[in-house]
Amino acid sequence: MRAALLTPNEVAALAETSKTVVEKALEQKVFGAGRGASGRLLPLHAVALAAAVKSLGRRLTVNDKRLVARELAALSPSAMKTAEIEVAPAVVLRVGPLTRDAVERAERYAADRDAFIEVAEGVQGGRPVIKGTRLTVSAIHGRLSSGDTIETLMEDYPDIPRGAFEAALLYAKTHPQVGRPVLRHRGSAA
Structure with missing residues (x-):
């Protein structure tokens, strides 16, 4: 390993x-x-x-x-x-x-990050996702930031373990998306 x-x-x-x-x-x-x-x-x-x-x-x-x-x-x-x-x-x-708690967190995170998060060409534009899904880490971060809980996500995605959601949240926080924000203009037709 x-x-x-x-x-x-x-x-x-x-x-x-x-x-x-x-x-x-x-x-x-x-x-x-x-x-x-x-x-x-x-x-x-x-x-x-x-x-x-x-x-x-x-x-x-x-x-x-x-x-x-x-x-x-x-x-x-x-x-x-x-x-x-x-x-x-x-x-x-x-x-x-x-350092004990920090080392334990790091071990858990690194193992879960490597087990559950991937960046695959052709999947969600190469953005990080939960392996085997099209669920992006940024979408998980967005839902958790908006008030959802990991338990709610686990109900919505019963095949994805808690560790995957926890790793995705930390990954999204520590790997911010790069690029220009989407501009939304009022009254303009898309």
Whole structure:
């Protein structure tokens, strides 16, 4: 199984921090070289680091962040949830309690995103959809933003599991549609 890679937006959302925290870490080369076509895809441990940085505020130097990132990169996701990292003599960062929930969210999201979301040429103009359907992640986001619940969606689409809807919602939030908005003119014939 290949390691999950996440966009900076996904990392920020999963760590429940601002995108600025992640962008700053990228700028400071805390995560090392990014992978992927854009060079900006990040490994799972980026979520753990972003959650720790959020919890600790400005108490970590850039070198401390790099050290913590290197140590986290060497750990399995389960080990990250209990990790303790020595950042200086007699200073141990208990990363596990700071990041456990974020790492679990990231693992669940990455697995569900890869299992349920696809971009297929010829399906809905290449927009992301739930695999095997024409239901776009933006349509799911729109319904949930308009007051529907995941339970309502599950009633409307009983063959689609909850994890697919949860992944679609986060995916839509972290991958905004690109392009010009549709202009609607009053009184003009279409």
